[in-house]
Amino acid sequence: xxxxxxxxxxxxxxxxxxxxxxxxxxxxxxxxxxxxxxxxxxxxxxxxxxxxxxxxxxxxxxxxxxxxxxxxxxxxxxxxxxxxxxxxxxxxxxxxxxxxxxxxxxxxxxxxxxxxxxxxxxxxxxxxxxxxxxxxxxxxxxxxxxxxxxxxxxxxxxxxxxxxxxxxxxxxxxxxxxxxxxxxxxxxxxxxxxxxxxxxxxxxxxxxxxxxxxxxxxxxxxxxxxxxxxxxxxxxxxxxxxxxxxxxxxxxxxxxxxxxxxxxxxxxxxxxxxxxxxxxxxxxxxxxxxxxxxxxxxxxxxxxxxxxxxxxxxxxxxxxxxxxxxxxxxxxxxxxxxxxxxxxxxxxxxxxxxxxxxxxxxxxxxxxxxx
Numbered sequence: 001x002x003x004x005x006x007x008x009x010x011x012x013x014x015x016x017x018x019x020x021x022x023x024x025x026x027x028x029x030x031x032x033x034x035x036x037x038x039x040x041x042x043x044x045x046x047x048x049x050x051x052x053x054x055x056x057x058x059x060x061x062x063x064x065x066x067x068x069x070x071x072x073x074x075x076x077x078x079x080x081x082x083x084x085x086x087x088x089x090x091x092x093x094x095x096x097x098x099x100x101x102x103x104x105x106x107x108x109x110x111x112x113x114x115x116x117x118x119x120x121x122x123x124x125x126x127x128x129x130x131x132x133x134x135x136x137x138x139x140x141x142x143x144x145x146x147x148x149x150x151x152x153x154x155x156x157x158x159x160x161x162x163x164x165x166x167x168x169x170x171x172x173x174x175x176x177x178x179x180x181x182x183x184x185x186x187x188x189x190x191x192x193x194x195x196x197x198x199x200x201x202x203x204x205x206x207x208x209x210x211x212x213x214x215x216x217x218x219x220x221x222x223x224x225x226x227x228x229x230x231x232x233x234x235x236x237x238x239x240x241x242x243x244x245x246x247x248x249x250x251x252x253x254x255x256x257x258x259x260x261x262x263x264x265x266x267x268x269x270x271x272x273x274x275x276x277x278x279x280x281x282x283x284x285x286x287x288x289x290x291x292x293x294x295x296x297x298x299x300x301x302x303x304x305x306x307x308x309x310x311x312x313x314x315x316x317x318x319x320x321x322x323x324x325x326x327x328x329x330x331x332x333x334x335x336x337x338x339x340x341x342x343x344x345x346x347x348x349x350x351x352x353x354x355x356x357x358x359x360x361x362x363x364x365x366x367x368x369x370x371x
Contacts, residue, residue, distance in 0.1 A: 001038055002036065002095040002096075003035070003040065003098050003128070003176060004034075004035060004036075004091050004097050005099075005170075005172050005173040006032065006033040006097060006169055007031075007166070008030065008032075009028070009032075009069075009164065010029055010107060011026070011027050011060055012026050012056060012060050013056055014311075015318075024111065025110075027111065028051055028080065028108065028111045030048070030049070030069075030164065030165040031083060031084075032046075032047070032164065032165025032167070033169050034047075034169050036173050041177070045090075049078060049083045050073060051077045051079075052076070052077035052080075053077075055114075067164060068163075068164075084112060084120075096127060097125075098127065098173070099129060099172070100130055100147050100168070100175075102131075102191075105127055106191065106193050109121070124202075124203050125190065125193075125194075126190055127189055129189040131144055131147075132189060133184045134175065136184055137179055137184060138153065147168055147172065148162055151174070154178045237253070240252060259292070263293070266293060272284045336356075
């Protein structure tokens with residue numbers, strides 16, 4: 001069996017998420033792959049092809065900055081359908097995909113679905129996530145290093161620039177060859193983009209100690225020992241809250257662990273943009289609210305490049321969006337001011353207003369003090 005170590009480069013809407021295509025967030029613009037022999041000692045072949053974009057024809061400035069693609073290079077690319085057929089023919093019959101992270105195969109199938117090339121791959125789709133295996137071997141099993149960091153960690157010679165599909169596939173293959181893969185080869189990943197259609201595509205996980213002597217068709221976690229019904233969401237929530245109370249946490253819910261991780265990560269790194277991408281939030285301000293922190297305009301501005309400033313100008317002028325947002329804020333504040341002395345207001349109204357004004361004052365001060 002060969003290892004097809006693949007990498008994709010993709011483009012996205014140059015005008016931001018609010019203008020995204022309905023079924024395609026990222027459009028693949030390059031596929032790169034190398035074939036590694038069964039004993040993992042030899043890179044025996046390679047595949048690389050640039051794809052002409054059909055959905056997002058203008059390059060996002062960040063993609064251009066990272067990959068150094070030119071509009072001319074993309075316009076000379078081939079049709080996605082032909083490239084995919086050529087790629088899968090090149091893969092052959094006996095292989096397993098290897099990727100750095102879990103996104104590539106998902107985005108590949110999203111693009112294939114967009115072009116009505118659904119379910120061409122075999123299912124269930126097992127693959128080797130080398131980023132995960134690297135973390136299990138060298139880090140804590142949770143940390144997700146980027147490819148550059150992993151290459152540096154293993155002292156792999158940097159022969160090509162990063163962030164092009166073939167070179168990134170090559171570096172991923174070199175990691176496969178350099179680490180003690182055999183120790184983790186059973187820790188395969190399963191792509192879940194498609195749900196099983198038939199029984200042969202279903203996957204079952206068995207916990208021998210827990211399931212011993214139990215009906216394989218029965219629910220794993222029952223709502224009650226004398227019942228054959230599964231635990232309900234409400235009951236699971238009560239169990240979670242009860243566990244929290246026993247260790248002194250009186251405010252705990254289903255999102256608590258996600259928020260705790262995000263808050264700690266933000267406090268440690270200050271990188272709100274990584275968290276925004278991780279949680280698929282439309283903007284950093286949503287992520288700030290999610291973790292209970294106040295947006296820091298200075299942080300935003302430090303990240304802003306001249307291209308991003310140009311994009312902001314475009315979006316604010318597009319359909320008068322900037323003035324519409326300002327007018328909405330002004331109308332809301334005017335309504336609060338005009339209704340401030342109404343005898344119908346209860347204490348909760350003034351509590352809300354107080355919180356709002358404190359947030360606005362902090363944001364205004366932050367805005368005015370930022371150069």
